[in-house]
Amino acid sequence: MSSLYFDSAATTPPSFSSINAYNEALKYFENPSSAYDNAKKVKVLLEEARLRCASSLSLSKEEAHHLFFTSCATESNSIVLQSVIRNYKTGRVIITNGEHPSVKNNSFILKRCGFEVISLPSKNGFVNPLDLEKALTPNTVLVSIIYVNNVIGTKNDISSLASLVKNYAKSISKNITFHTDCVQAIGKTEFSLNEFTTSGVNAATFSSHKFYAPRGCGILYSNSDNIRALSEGGGQENGRRGGTENVAAIYAASIALEEEQKLIKNHIKTISLLKDEFLKKISTLPFITVLTPKENSVPSIISISLKKMPGEITVRSLSKSGISIGTTSACSANAKKNEKNILQDMGFSPSNAESAIRISFSPLNTIEDVNTLALELEKFYNTYK
Ligand code: PLP
Numbered sequence: 001m002s003s004l005y006f007d008s009a010a011t012t013p014p015s016f017s018s019i020n021a022y023n024e025a026l027k028y029f030e031n032p033s034s035a036y037d038n039a040k041k042v043k044v045l046l047e048e049a050r051l052r053c054a055s056s057l058s059l060s061k062e063e064a065h066h067l068f069f070t071s072c073a074t075e076s077n078s079i080v081l082q083s084v085i086r087n088y089k090t091g092r093v094i095i096t097n098g099e100h101p102s103v104k105n106n107s108f109i110l111k112r113c114g115f116e117v118i119s120l121p122s123k124n125g126f127v128n129p130l131d132l133e134k135a136l137t138p139n140t141v142l143v144s145i146i147y148v149n150n151v152i153g154t155k156n157d158i159s160s161l162a163s164l165v166k167n168y169a170k171s172i173s174k175n176i177t178f179h180t181d182c183v184q185a186i187g188k189t190e191f192s193l194n195e196f197t198t199s200g201v202n203a204a205t206f207s208s209h210k211f212y213a214p215r216g217c218g219i220l221y222s223n224s225d226n227i228r229a230l231s232e233g234g235g236q237e238n239g240r241r242g243g244t245e246n247v248a249a250i251y252a253a254s255i256a257l258e259e260e261q262k263l264i265k266n267h268i269k270t271i272s273l274l275k276d277e278f279l280k281k282i283s284t285l286p287f288i289t290v291l292t293p294k295e296n297s298v299p300s301i302i303s304i305s306l307k308k309m310p311g312e313i314t315v316r317s318l319s320k321s322g323i324s325i326g327t328t329s330a331c332s333a334n335a336k337k338n339e340k341n342i343l344q345d346m347g348f349s350p351s352n353a354e355s356a357i358r359i360s361f362s363p364l365n366t367i368e369d370v371n372t373l374a375l376e377l378e379k380f381y382n383t384y385k
Contacts, residue, residue: 003322004369009150009184009301009360010326015212015256022214022252031244033234046247049254053219056254056261057193063223068240069250070218073183073207074102077144079220079230079241080179080203081106084142085113086228091141094132097345098122098149098156100181107144120145123347124293125154129164136168141226142177147204148184151328151342151358152292153301155189156180159199166200177226179203186211187260187267187362188300193221203227206257208249213256216249263363270363272299274370278359281374287381291348291356301360303328303343305352306381314357317380323373326358 005013014022030039032046046069054064070076081103084093095107097119104119111117116139120131127145136143143165147158162178169176182204185191193204202224208217220227222240233242260267282288282304291303306314311327318325328343343353359373 003324004365004372005324006359006361006365006369006373007324007326008362009153009210009358011209011215012187012212012362013364014209014214014252015259017259018213018252018256021255022248025248025251028247032247033236033244042247045251046245049247049251052254052258056257057191057221058195059193059197059221063197065238066221066223068220068222068237069245070220070237070241071216071243071246072218073181073205073210074218075230075241076205076207076218076220077102077181078106080177080205080222080227081110081142081144082230083177083226083228084110084115087226088115088141090114090116091139092116092118092135092137094118094120094135094140094143096120096122096127096145098125098127098151098154098342099144099146100150100183103144103146103181115141121347122149122345125149125152125156125346126293126296127156127161129157129160132161132164133168136165136176138172138174140176142179144179144181146181148182148188148298148301149346150184150301151356152303152346153184153188153297153360154293155296155298157296158196158201162196162200175224175226177202177224179205181205183207183210184298184301186257187264188271188298189268190264191261197221197223208253208256211253211256211260213253214249216246217253219253267363268299271361274361274365274367275299275302277367278302278361278370278374281371282377285374285378285381287385288377289352291343291352299361301358303356303358305348305355306357306377307355307385308351309355309381309385311355311357313384314355314377314380317384318376321376321380323376325373326360328356328358
C-alpha cells in the first residue's frame with residue numbers, strides 16, 4: 001500500500017541537507033561551554049547557526065543575540081508566558097481563543113497564580129483589532145497572539161495588532177510585551193521577522209520540525225528583558241535557557257530555515273496549486289464544508305468538515321488506505337476536549353467542530369496525491385455515512 005502524507009502542519013520530514021548538517025554536527029560532540037579548543041569549535045558552530053537563523057529571519061548580524069535556542073516551540077512559548085510570573089506580582093495577560101495549547105495551557109497557570117487572563121474572540125481564526133483595543137488596560141503586561149493558526153491556517157495581521165499595542169503602551173509610558181507564535185509560518189508563507197519587530201513584536205517563537213529539520217530545536221526571538229529563563233542552570237543561551245545546547249539539532253535547523261526561506265516563493269506556488277486542485281475536486285462533494293476562509297490564510301492548511309462524520313473516524317479510516325491526515329492538531333489529540341473547543345471557540349458549530357479534519361500540504365505532495373485524497377474521501381464517506 002502506498003502512503004500519502006497530508007499532515008505537514010503536525011511535522012515535516014527533514015530535508016536531505018538538514019540531515020547531512022545534523023550528521024556532520026554530531027561529530028562535534030563536545031560541550032560548547034567547555035574551555036578547550038575542540039569545545040570552542042562546537043561553540044563556533046552554534047554561533048554560526050545563530051547568525052544563519054538571524055539572517056534567514058531578516059534580522060541583522062547585531063540582532064542575532066536576540067535569538068535563543070530551546071528544545072521546541074512548546075518550551076519557547078512556556079518561557080514567554082511564564083516570564084510574567086517572574087517579572088510581575090499582578091497584571092493582565094491577553095491571549096486569544098485561537099492559541100495553540102502551549103500558550104493556552106500556560107495562561108491557565110498564570111490565572112492560577114492570580115493574573116487576570118483575557119482570551120479575545122478569534123472568529124473564524126481572526127482577531128479583531130477593536131477587541132484588542134478594548135481589552136488593553138494600564139495593568140496589561142503581555143499580549144500573545146498567534147500568527148498562523150495551526151488548526152485552520154488563518155493569518156492574523158500581526159504588524160497592525162503589534163503596533164496598536166506599541167502605541168497604547170507608549171501613550172501610558174509602560175512596557176507591554178507583544179509575543180506571537182509563528183510556528184506555522186516558516187515554509188508556509190513569506191516571512192520577515194524584521195517587519196514584525198519594527199511594528200512592535202518583542203517575542204516570537206518557531207519550531208525546527210515544522211520546517212523540514214529534525215526535531216529538537218525551538219527558536220525564541222526576544223528583544224525584551226522581560227523574557228526570563230524557565231530552566232535556570234549553567235547560564236547557557238545568555239541566561240535565557242539553561243541546559244546544554246543540542247548543537248546538531250540547532251545546526252540542522254539553521255540549514256533548513258535558510259533553505260526554506262530561499263525556496264518559499266516556489267513552495268507557495270506548488271502548495272497553492274495543490275490546494276486549488278483539492279478545493280476544485282471537493283466542490284462537487286455536497287457532504288463537505290470548507291472551514292478555512294479563502295482570504296488571509298496559508299495555502300498549506302485546509303480544514304474541512306464531513307457531514308455528521310466524527311473527524312476521528314475519518315482519520316482512522318483513511319489511515320487504513322495509507323493516507324495520513326490530522327483531525328485538528330496533533331498536539332491537542334492528547335486532549336480531545338480541547339481539540340473540539342478550539343474550533344467552537346473560533347465560532348464554528350459543534351457539529352462542524354466534531355467532524356473537522358485538517359489536511360496540510362507540503363511541496364512533496366503531487367496533484368495525483370491530491371486527486372487520490374479527494375477520491376478516497378468520497379469513497380469512505382459513501383461507504384460509512
Ligand atoms: N505552536 C503552534 C502553532 C504549533 O502548531 C505547534 C505544534 O504543532 C506548537 C506551537 C508546538 O510546537 P513543538 O512541537 O515544537 O513544541
